Amino acid sequence: MLEHRVDTTEQRATDPALDNQRIFRAILLTMSRPGTVTTLGNLPGHPGGLHPASAAVCMALVDMDSPLWISPDASEDVATHLKFYCGCPVIRKQEECSFGLVLNGLDLPDLERFNPGEAEYPDRSATLIIQVASIEVGHGVRLGGPGINGQTLLNITGLQADFWESMQQNRQRFPLGYDVILTTETEIVSLPRSVQVEI
Amino acid sequence: MTYQEDLMPGKSDATDNDAGYNYGYLNEQTKRMIRRAILKAVAIPGYQVPFAGREMPMPYGWGTGGIQLSACLLGPNDVFKVIDQGADDTTNAVSIRKFFARVTGVETTEKTGEATVIQTRHRIPEAPLQEDQIMVYQVPIPEPLRWVEPRESETRKMHALEEYGVMHVQLYEDIARHGRIATNFMYPVKVDGRYIMCPSPIPKFDNPKLDMSPALHLFGAGREKRIYAVPPYTDVKSLDFEDHPFQVESWDACCGLCGARDSYLDEVILNDEGERMFVCSDTDYCSSRRAQGNFGPMAGREDVAELMGESPQTA
Amino acid sequence: MYVAVKGGEKAIENAHKLMGEERRGDPSVPELGVDQILQQMRLAVDRVMCEGALYDPPLAALAIKQAAGDLVEAIFLLRAYRTTLPRLYASRPVDTTTMHVRRRVSATFKDIPGGQLLGPTFDYTHRLLDFSLAAESQSSIAVATESEPEGPMSRVMDLLGDEGLIEIPTPNDQQHVSDITHDPISFPVKRDARLQSLARGDEGFLLALGYSSQRGFGNNHPFAGEIRMGEVAVSIVPDELGFEVEIGDITVSECEMVTSFKGNKEELPRFTSGYGLSFGYNERKVMAMSIVDRSLQARELGEDVSAPCQDEEFVLYHSDNVEAQGFVQHLKLPHYVDFQADLVMLRSMREEIMKQDTHREKSGEEVA
Numbered sequence: 001m002l003e004h005r006v007d008t009t010e011q012r013a014t015d016p017a018l019d020n021q022r023i024f025r026a027i028l029l030t031m032s033r034p035g036t037v038t039t040l041g042n043l044p045g046h047p048g049g050l051h052p053a054s055a056a057v058c059m060a061l062v063d064m065d066s067p068l069w070i071s072p073d074a075s076e077d078v079a080t081h082l083k084f085y086c087g088c089p090v091i092r093k094q095e096e097c098s099f100g101l102v103l104n105g106l107d108l109p110d111l112e113r114f115n116p117g118e119a120e121y122p123d124r125s126a127t128l129i130i131q132v133a134s135i136e137v138g139h140g141v142r143l144g145g146p147g148i149n150g151q152t153l154l155n156i157t158g159l160q161a162d163f164w165e166s167m168q169q170n171r172q173r174f175p176l177g178y179d180v181i182l183t184t185e186t187e188i189v190s191l192p193r194s195v196q197v198e199i
Numbered sequence: 200m201t202y203q204e205d206l207m208p209g210k211s212d213a214t215d216n217d218a219g220y221n222y223g224y225l226n227e228q229t230k231r232m233i234r235r236a237i238l239k240a241v242a243i244p245g246y247q248v249p250f251a252g253r254e255m256p257m258p259y260g261w262g263t264g265g266i267q268l269s270a271c272l273l274g275p276n277d278v279f280k281v282i283d284q285g286a287d288d289t290t291n292a293v294s295i296r297k298f299f300a301r302v303t304g305v306e307t308t309e310k311t312g313e314a315t316v317i318q319t320r321h322r323i324p325e326a327p328l329q330e331d332q333i334m335v336y337q338v339p340i341p342e343p344l345r346w347v348e349p350r351e352s353e354t355r356k357m358h359a360l361e362e363y364g365v366m367h368v369q370l371y372e373d374i375a376r377h378g379r380i381a382t383n384f385m386y387p388v389k390v391d392g393r394y395i396m397c398p399s400p401i402p403k404f405d406n407p408k409l410d411m412s413p414a415l416h417l418f419g420a421g422r423e424k425r426i427y428a429v430p431p432y433t434d435v436k437s438l439d440f441e442d443h444p445f446q447v448e449s450w451d452a453c454c455g456l457c458g459a460r461d462s463y464l465d466e467v468i469l470n471d472e473g474e475r476m477f478v479c480s481d482t483d484y485c486s487s488r489r490a491q492g493n494f495g496p497m498a499g500r501e502d503v504a505e506l507m508g509e510s511p512q513t514a
Numbered sequence: 515m516y517v518a519v520k521g522g523e524k525a526i527e528n529a530h531k532l533m534g535e536e537r538r539g540d541p542s543v544p545e546l547g548v549d550q551i552l553q554q555m556r557l558a559v560d561r562v563m564c565e566g567a568l569y570d571p572p573l574a575a576l577a578i579k580q581a582a583g584d585l586v587e588a589i590f591l592l593r594a595y596r597t598t599l600p601r602l603y604a605s606r607p608v609d610t611t612t613m614h615v616r617r618r619v620s621a622t623f624k625d626i627p628g629g630q631l632l633g634p635t636f637d638y639t640h641r642l643l644d645f646s647l648a649a650e651s652q653s654s655i656a657v658a659t660e661s662e663p664e665g666p667m668s669r670v671m672d673l674l675g676d677e678g679l680i681e682i683p684t685p686n687d688q689q690h691v692s693d694i695t696h697d698p699i700s701f702p703v704k705r706d707a708r709l710q711s712l713a714r715g716d717e718g719f720l721l722a723l724g725y726s727s728q729r730g731f732g733n734n735h736p737f738a739g740e741i742r743m744g745e746v747a748v749s750i751v752p753d754e755l756g757f758e759v760e761i762g763d764i765t766v767s768e769c770e771m772v773t774s775f776k777g778n779k780e781e782l783p784r785f786t787s788g789y790g791l792s793f794g795y796n797e798r799k800v801m802a803m804s805i806v807d808r809s810l811q812a813r814e815l816g817e818d819v820s821a822p823c824q825d826e827e828f829v830l831y832h833s834d835n836v837e838a839q840g841f842v843q844h845l846k847l848p849h850y851v852d853f854q855a856d857l858v859m860l861r862s863m864r865e866e867i868m869k870q871d872t873h874r875e876k877s878g879e880e881v882a
């Protein structure tokens with residue numbers, strides 16, 4: 001049985017190719033097993049409230065082909081930093097981004113406005129990276145669906161309470177929808193659109 | 200101007216041979232594109248995500264989809280297994296395994312239980328898969344509706360609208376003509392009650408292994424430029440009818456080498472007189488059974504020694 | 515026996531060695547140099563660059579040598595190399611009116627501004643084997659110099675366009691340009707992506723499709739408005755500089771076909787056109803390409819899509835020879851697992867039917 005907490009920090013490497021690989025595998029693990037938490041490690045030196053884990057996810061996935069939207073509460077430093085390291089365009093239109101970065105889970109934008117894809121191409125949809133305070137497994141909301149053997153419990157702090165209702169609505173329009181990666185300073189957990197949430 | 204140091208060629212020093220090629224052959228930008236596609240595939244089980252498949256140094260049709268997936272997955276902590284027709288030592292499996300040993304330095308294995316990533320063509324191993332394993336399938340034609348509708352623009356609509364009636368009509372025509380469903384491999388499945396999916400050309404014998412599997416299954420079609428996935432613990436149902444339920448093939452014979460009766464068997468013609476025997480298609484399963492002291496009726500024969508991996512031929 | 519493919523590692527090594535021997539041929543014959551291929555097999559180099567989608571003549575020549583002259587294999591080698599290269603910039607569109615023209619013909623006008631220029635061509639050679647070429651050490655051939663035109667040379671199509679007789683697309687720098695090596699094509703396909711696919715499409719396939727349209731499968735009456743070949747400058751605009759910098763010259767072939775006209779009560783009649791462009795000197799290719807490009811405009815022009823050459827899914831999904839040769843040839847890989855699945859079922863079906871037949875025969879006897 002796989003642990004519900006997986007630490008990948010020991011595997012840190014200096015080669016960007018290997019770092020990208022390690023972070024991607026951690027994200028893949030959480031996306032294919034909603035409710036499983038992975039520790040990415042504490043990469044230092046990120047400005048203005050950008051969690052190291054969020055920065056790591058961006059480095060591994062975001063580039064010039066995937067426009068990034070950043071919540072308006074973020075300082076200009078965050079945008080400059082990510083533009084520089086990811087080479088991605090940072091855009092203002094929430095509807096057009098491939099990735100949406102929300103710095104404060106207690107101050108969510110209207111999630112409905114993120115691109116849910118099209119009926120024929122539901123993959124052309126946004127992935128949200130939402131920063132939260134803490135992630136705990138074993139209690140909290142009940143998750144089910146693909147990737148989960150039976151059910152799993154997840155408790156998030158630093159996240160707006162109505163987020164879970166949004167996830168339920170997101171599931172209603174499957175296969176359309178956005179996919180979410182929640183990040184603390186060092187950990188991530190993912191909630192693909194296929195996840196079923198019982199509050 | 201941006202920094203993006205991983206954009207530069209030959210930046211990676213993770214492998215000491217083949218300087219000039221990046222770790223895992225593909226450049227980081229291509230890998231990110233494929234990785235984004237993989238994540239969407241996982242989030243929408245059974246849906247085929249288009250991706251800008253790249254030319255690989257192997258021909259299209261020879262596993263380039265699977266190879267691109269593996270190139271984006273593999274890292275220093277992986278143990279990699281490659282099988283073709285269930286066997287680790289078929290030429291194309293050897294060739295792919297060598298390629299990754301060369302461009303990533305990844306540890307390779309023939310043992311199903313030891314592998315973290317298993318790339319396969321046409322089979323799912325017999326040994327039950329585990330939670331920390333990823334299966335990578337090489338897919339020639341990812342579209343399960345292709346045989347009823349050759350046009351991509353049409354099949355895409357059919358998936359969008361969940362218009363799957365034609366698929367059942369086709370299977371039913373089989374029943375009318377042959378008294379049974381005559382599809383024996385690439386047998387279509389429905390994933391999590393939504394998308395009809397091609398499980399790649401595995402024999403239908405392997406279909407049940409996909410249902411609620413603890414492992415993650417990723418499918419890559421390089422030439423057709425599609426990636427799709429079955430996450431762990433996902434409902435995968437082979438299409439059938441109430442009066443013609445899904446059935447897998449069975450053999451009267453057992454494996455001639457290890458005596459297994461529960462594995463998928465290949466037929467081997469031994470001589471011009473037409474003498475034949477059946478052997479496990481999964482070579483690791485077969486040799487593990489023999490190592491545990493299980494032997495089949497043909498195990499002692501000299502003319503099958505080669506099949507038992509005892510005298511690999513050299514030309 | 516077939517399972518002998520097992521234990522393949524040594525077998526693979528041996529196959530590589532044998533292929534090396536085959537490639538080298540009789541060692542008493544001097545080895546072919548890459549520079550010789552580059553200089554004396556230039557049209558093969560050009561085709562490999564074009565369909566390999568990489569402008570690098572020495573590497574294309576190397577690929578031809580490595581592939582022992584199998585051009586489709588050489589194209590594949592070049593593509594597989596190309597895919598590992600980082601993309602640093604997108605070049606500015608090349609302007610073929612500034613081409614240093616080495617060949618230029620128009621079939622639609624007797625004379626055109628800038629003139630017709632025959633240049634190097636097989637066109638009027640009598641296809642008689644030249645046995646003098648079989649003799650080695652040919653002395654250099656003196657060339658009667660044709661005066662090469664200087665300065666920009668307008669395209670015949672632009673001249674027709676000025677008169678409104680043909681629609682010339684207006685350049686639009688703001689519009690996103692597709693990149694088929696970057697984004698998978700999806701249908702319906704825009705013309706930029708279509709042209710890119712055709713540019714690296716298999717010459718033989720496009721030739722056959724173009725030919726089929728001339729024979730009436732999607733007829734569109736092509737006239738060779740203009741064919742030109744020569745060198746054009748390639749330039750980029752680096753972010754950090756903000757102005758255009760020339761990075762080199764490449765040889766290209768260009769063909770514009772003038773085709774059947776359209777028009778109605780609301781719209782003045784005018785010609786339609788098809789376009790072909792390739793790396794190097796690939797005249798047959800760009801001519802075929804321009805006919806197929808025109809055929810594929812059927813949907814936009816409101817024509818019936820009835821012939822294979824008008825069907826974009828059919829044409830674009832099957833024009834790439836790297837894809838096609840791989841999939842056709844993958845049939846030589848083992849498929850015994852799938853074959854076994856069919857074999858098991860076929861045997862059991864036959865058994866069942868035979869049982870029924872004998873049963874029927876028996877019961878028939880009893881009745882009699």
